[in-house]
Each structure stands twice: as structure tokens, then as C-alpha cells.
Amino acid sequence: MEVQKTALYNYHKNLGAKFVPFAGYEMPIQYKDGIVKEHISTRTHAGFFDVSHMGQFFLEGDETLTLALEKIIPADLKNLKVNHSKYSFLLNNDGGIIDDLIITKTEKGFCIILNAACKENDIKQISQFLTKNHKYLLNNDLSLIALQGPKSVEILEKLIPGVANLKFMTGNSFVYEGEKLYVTRSGYTGEDGFEISISNKNVEKLIDYLISNNVKPIGLGARDTLRLEAGLCLYGHDLNEKINPVEANLKWAIAKIRKEVGGFNGWEKIKNLLANGSEKIRVGIKPDGKVIARENTKIFSSDNNEIGYVTSGTFGPSVNAPVAMGYVKSEFSKIGTSIQLEVRGKKYGGKISELPFYKKSYVK
Amino acid sequence: MSEKKFSKKHEWVSLNGEVATVGITKHATEMLGDIVFVEVPDAGKAVEKEGQAAVVESTKAASDVYSPISGEITEGNKAIADDPGSVNTDPEGASWFFKLKIKDKGEFDSLMSKDEYDKFCKENPS
Numbered sequence: 001m002e003v004q005k006t007a008l009y010n011y012h013k014n015l016g017a018k019f020v021p022f023a024g025y026e027m028p029i030q031y032k033d034g035i036v037k038e039h040i041s042t043r044t045h046a047g048f049f050d051v052s053h054m055g056q057f058f059l060e061g062d063e064t065l066t067l068a069l070e071k072i073i074p075a076d077l078k079n080l081k082v083n084h085s086k087y088s089f090l091l092n093n094d095g096g097i098i099d100d101l102i103i104t105k106t107e108k109g110f111c112i113i114l115n116a117a118c119k120e121n122d123i124k125q126i127s128q129f130l131t132k133n134h135k136y137l138l139n140n141d142l143s144l145i146a147l148q149g150p151k152s153v154e155i156l157e158k159l160i161p162g163v164a165n166l167k168f169m170t171g172n173s174f175v176y177e178g179e180k181l182y183v184t185r186s187g188y189t190g191e192d193g194f195e196i197s198i199s200n201k202n203v204e205k206l207i208d209y210l211i212s213n214n215v216k217p218i219g220l221g222a223r224d225t226l227r228l229e230a231g232l233c234l235y236g237h238d239l240n241e242k243i244n245p246v247e248a249n250l251k252w253a254i255a256k257i258r259k260e261v262g263g264f265n266g267w268e269k270i271k272n273l274l275a276n277g278s279e280k281i282r283v284g285i286k287p288d289g290k291v292i293a294r295e296n297t298k299i300f301s302s303d304n305n306e307i308g309y310v311t312s313g314t315f316g317p318s319v320n321a322p323v324a325m326g327y328v329k330s331e332f333s334k335i336g337t338s339i340q341l342e343v344r345g346k347k348y349g350g351k352i353s354e355l356p357f358y359k360k361s362y363v364k
Numbered sequence: 365m366s367e368k369k370f371s372k373k374h375e376w377v378s379l380n381g382e383v384a385t386v387g388i389t390k391h392a393t394e395m396l397g398d399i400v401f402v403e404v405p406d407a408g409k410a411v412e413k414e415g416q417a418a419v420v421e422s423t424k425a426a427s428d429v430y431s432p433i434s435g436e437i438t439e440g441n442k443a444i445a446d447d448p449g450s451v452n453t454d455p456e457g458a459s460w461f462f463k464l465k466i467k468d469k470g471e472f473d474s475l476m477s478k479d480e481y482d483k484f485c486k487e488n489p490s
Contacts, residue, residue, distance in 0.1 A: 003461040035423040109425060221397075290401050290448065292421050315400035315423055322401070344419065344426075 005053040007143050007200035013208060014333045015217050015229075022220060022281040023116035026054040029217040038222035039317040042189055043094040043358075047218035048210050054093070055119030055195060056142050057126075061134035069110065073103060074245070074264045075338060076255035080105040085169045085184055087253050089259040090125055095244035095266025095273075098125055100235050104171055111182070113144070113195075143203040147210065148193035148218075148226075151269030155213045156183075156194055159206075164193060168320040168362040177202050190222065190230025190360040196241075228323055229316045231284060231355030236312040236327055237295060238282060244354045246273040247327065275283045280308060283332045284355040285324040285341070292339040299328055300347060307332050307339070316357055323357045326352075369472060370481035371432035373414070375450035376456055379472050384433055387460040388420065389453065389484050396422040399451045404440030404462050411437060411464060413471050420451065420460045433471045 012019070017027045017028035025229050028050070030038060041047055059065060075088040078340075079090045082105050091099040099118040104111045109356030123138060130136065135156050146352045147156055157164040159175045164184050179202050187193040198206055211217075218226075224234065233248065245251055245264065251274060258264060259274060287293050297310040313324030325362075332339065340347040366380040374392035378385045381490065401421035411417045411431040416427035418440070440462045444451055449470060451459045466472065 030397065034397050036400075060394070225423060290445070291403075292401050294426065294428070315398075315421075317423075350431075 004053070005327045006050055007203055008052065008207065010052065010297060011204055012217065017217070017219065020220065023053055026118060027053060028217070028219040030221045031217050033216065035225060036317045037215060037218070038218045039354040041216045042191060042218055042226055043150045043318050044150070045215075046147060046151040046155055046193070046210075046215045047221055047222070048207065048215050049146040049148065049218050050193070051146050051157065051202075052143040053113060054144055054202075055114035055116065055122065055138045056111075056144060057112045057114055057119070057123065057136065057185055058106070058109070058139055059134060059136045060128075061130075061143035062171070064131065065109055065134045065309070068131070069103075069126070070135065070258070070264060071129050072099075072265050073124060074258045074267075074270075074322070075103060076257050077103070077105070077110070079178050079257075080181050082331075083171050084105060085171060085186060086255075087169075089250075090122055091244075091246050091265040091270075092125075092241055093265050095269040096241040097235075097239045097243055097244075097245065097248065098122065098241055100239055102184075104184060113162035117236060141200055141201050142197050144190075145198060145203065145206060146193060146197045147215065148189040148191045149188045149215075150192060152191070152214075154160040154195075155210065155215060158213075159209055163198075166194075168192075184290060185363065188232055189226035189228075190232070190356055190358050191226075224312075225314050228312050228314055228325065229318055229356065229358035230360060231357065232327070233325075234312055243327075244270060244273065244278070244364065247268060247278045247280055247282065277330055279330060280327045281330045282311075282325060283328055283333050284353040284357060285310065285326055285339070286351050286353040286357070287322045287324070287341055288349040288351070291341070291342055291343050292323060293324045293326075293348075293350065296340040297324070297326070299326060301332060302344060303338065303340045304340070310341070319357045323353075325355070328352070368464065368485075369477065371474035371475055372428070372484060373430050373455055374433070375430060375432045377432050377465070377472060377475060379469075382465050383438060384429060384466050384472065385463050386417070386429075386433070388429060388455055389481070393452050393455045394452045396420065396424070396427065398423050398474050400450045401426075402444045402448045402461070403452060404442065406436045407437055410436040410466075411435060419450075424480055427484055429461055431464065432464075432475055433464070433465040433466055434468060437462055437464050439463045
């Protein structure tokens with residue numbers, strides 16, 4: 001398959017982006033400032049992220065569409081209000097996570113934001129449940145821009161009046177440059193911010209405005225350190241088809257009524273895990289010193305038994321220490337439990353830590 | 365003044381009598397990005413030419429640092445292990461990685477000069 005580029009590719013190039021292949025796209029990993037500065041400027045001012053590689057999947061239909069989607073998504077879609085969003089998943093028959101996603105109720109149906117690497121398969125999985133009464137479209141004419149950081153609201157409100165009224169995990173339509181665009185208050189950094197769905201043709205104008213307000217471009221490198229400090233999962237690393245939401249410590253994302261009534265893929269298994277607990281569970285991990293426990297680092301108990309593995313690990317610039325997430329046997333998941341991390345053949349001490357590592361500041 | 369030479373793996377070596385000081389080049393730090401972890405060898409460790417001697421990690425990835433020259437480590441720079449970010453600010457000065465007592469000056473002589481190294485970097489951009 002040919003490498004894909006977002007509408008902003010040349011714009012990134014002019015900003016001094018270093019590109020890496022990511023999920024079939026050439027994406028900026030960092031710009032001139034580097035990962036740490038990009039990270040800090042998002043936390044202290046605001047940064048923008050081109051996340052147009054993610055799938056913007058629109059579905060239209062009547063209440064049978066809601067019923068169809070509820071077979072594969074364990075959110076309470078029947079009671080989801082228009083312009084409200086939920087974090088959820090696509091589940092397989094074994095309760096494994098096919099993808100994690102944000103689903104928003106729209107006037108005519110739903111919009112689902114899908115991970116770039118998963119979007120083609122996701123649509124195949126979802127469409128199994130759809131009928132000819134349901135319309136769907138993966139809209140590649142739209143870019144998706146995340147604006148994140150404490151100054152986001154002040155900066156975007158000047159350009160698109162009204163966005164300041166949005167609460168976390170809600171959205172609405174606004175008019176910009178004669179275009180109706182959709183803005184949600186959400187993100188993947190632990191900061192207040194927005195995701196703006198805008199036509200490829202107008203996206204450069206929006207970015208010009210952000211840059212003129214000293215909003216820095218942020219690459220995938222800082223996106224990773226920001227989301228890990230915020231304790232948020234990255235699909236393909238912290239989540240995959242063999243991990244279910246209970247193991248992933250994401251049972252909060254399954255609606256209460258759906259836990260009780262079920263009717264979605266893998267419910268039997270998940271119901272059992274909810275009642276009895278899972279063998280392993282996702283936890284936060286803080287190495288004691290400066291050593292970085294990266295993905296696939298083996299985790300040992302203090303008495304040297306292998307108890308798990310790291311799924312994401314990096315240096316957290318705002319925590320000013322290494323941080324990681326991983327899976328351990330549930331009996332070792334208590335916060336403060338001493339563990340050992342095997343890095344380059346040597347064991348280093350660490351502790352099971354609370355998540356997030358960095359306190360979130362969402363506007364509720 | 366001590367003479368400074370460079371390796372294809374982007375280490376620098378300066379030789380003062382029998383003792384060589386080794387670090388990573390400015391070019392290497394620019395490729396690595398923000399350095400957040402460093403592990404230096406302990407005194408007494410024997411290293412071979414092009415053998416793994418230290419570790420440097422940026423926000424992106426972990427990389428080995430090789431010794432461009434054989435010998436016995438006399439000192440690892442603990443200061444950079446405590447403050448890894450200093451490698452980005454002064455890679456070819458205060459932020460050296462280790463010192464070693466060399467065995468064969470011929471290994472030092474065979475390394476690249478500053479001009480040769482600069483040319484090598486230009487021809488092998490990454």
C-alpha cells in the first residue's frame with residue numbers, strides 16, 4: 001500500500017517536521033523544538049496536533065442503527081444525547097478490544113473517531129451489524145486537528161465564538177470561513193482542549209491562525225509522552241484484541257446498564273470477569289531511579305517471580321521522571337507494591353503507581 | 365593540547381598520554397533528541413574496540429554507546445547519569461561518558477579527524 005499523507009503534509013514539512021511512518025501515513029514525530037519542549041509548551045500554553053490520519057466515521061440511521069452499534073460497542077448509545085461523546089470500544093466475541101474509540105451522537109446518527117491503524121478493519125467489523133437502512137461513510141475530505149493546553153479555550157474562542165461553552169466530552173457545530181465544522185471538547189493529553197473536524201481545504205487557514213497565537217505544532221513523540229502521563233491507553237501497545245476492558249482497567253467505560261443487561265460481543269466473559277476479577281490488570285508503574293522501562297520490559301515481584309510486562313514506557317517531562325504502564329498479575333496491582341523491572345539484563349526497582357501520573361485538568 | 369578523533373558510530377575520543385576520554389558527538393545528540401537517561405561503565409571494566417560500553421536514551425529510544433578504542437575503564441562520568449539533559453547542552457565538553465586506559469595507540473590513530481568526521485556526517489545523513 002502506498003504511504004498516505006495528511007492534507008497538512010507540506011505544511012508540516014515547512015515547519016521543520018521530522019517524519020516517521022505511522023499506521024500507513026507519513027506523520028511528524030517531532031518538529032524543531034524537540035519532544036520535551038513540545039510537551040512542556042502543550043502543558044503550559046497550547047499545542048496543535050494533526051490527527052487527520054484517524055478515521056472520522058459517520059453513520060446515519062434510525063433507532064435500529066443504535067441497536068446495531070450496541071452489539072459491538074458497550075456504551076449506552078440509546079441514552080446518549082445529541083452532541084455528547086463517550087469513550088468506548090469495539091469488542092470481539094471474546095470481549096477483546098478490536099479498537100478503542102470516541103463515539104458522538106449526531107442529529108442523524110453517530111460519528112466515531114477510529115485509530116488510523118485499525119480503521120479499515122473497524123469498518124468491516126461494524127458493517128457486519130448494519131443493514132441497508134443504515135448509511136455510513138469514512139470521510140477522508142476532513143482533517144482532524146487537536147488543540148490542547150490551558151490556553152486552548154481562550155485562543156479558539158476568539159476564532160470560533162461559542163466553543164468556550166462546550167463541556168468536556170461534548171461537541172457542537174460552528175461556522176468558520178463559511179464552513180460548518182464540528183468541534184468537541186476532548187483530547188488525549190490530560191489537558192483542556194478541543195478536537196476540530198474541518199475540511200482539508202480550510203485546515204491550513206486554521207493552522208495559520210493557531211501559529212499566529214503562538215500555538216506550537218506537536219508531533220507524535222510528545223503526543224505519546226503527554227498521553228502516557230495522563231494515563232491514557234495507546235491501541236496496539238496497551239490495548240489489543242487479546243485484552244478485554246476489565247483487564248485494561250477500563251471497566252468504567254462500559255455503561256452500567258450494559259454491564260447488567262449485556263447484549264454486546266463478549267458480554268458473558270466480561271460479566272464473569274466483572275464479578276470475579278481478571279488474572280492480570282493494567283497498572284501504572286514508576287521506576288525508582290532514572291531508568292526507562294520501555295514496552296516489553298519484563299516485570300518481576302520483589303521475590304523474583306515474573307509477574308507481568310510493560311506496554312508503554314518513557315520519560316515523563318512534566319513528572320520529571322520515567323513513567324510506564326503495563327500488565328501485572330492482579331495480586332500485585334495494589335498501589336505502592338514494590339516490583340522489579342528487567343532492563344538490559346539488569347533488575348531495577350520500581351513501584352505500582354496511581355494513574356494518571358499527571359493530574360488532568362478537564363473542564364466539566 | 366590533547367588530540368580529538370571521531371568514530372563512525374558518532375563517538376569522540378580525546379587522548380591525553382595513555383588515558384582516553386570518550387563521549388558522543390554533537391551530531392549524535394542532534395539525532396537522538398532530548399536525552400533522558402544515561403548509564404556509564406564502572407572503573408575496572410575492560411572494553412573492546414567497538415564493544416558496548418554505555419547506554420544513552422532519548423525520549424524516543426535507547427541506544428548503545430560503543431568504545432571506539434580498547435582498554436580498561438578508569439572512570440564513568442556520574443554527573444551525566446545524574447543530569448542526562450547536560451549531554452544535550454555540552455556533549456563534547458563537560459558531558460563526556462567515560463575515561464579509559466588504552467592498550468593500542470594505533471586504534472586511536474586509525475579514527476577520523478574532525479574534517480573527516482564532518483564529511484562522513486554529510487555523506488551519511490540520517
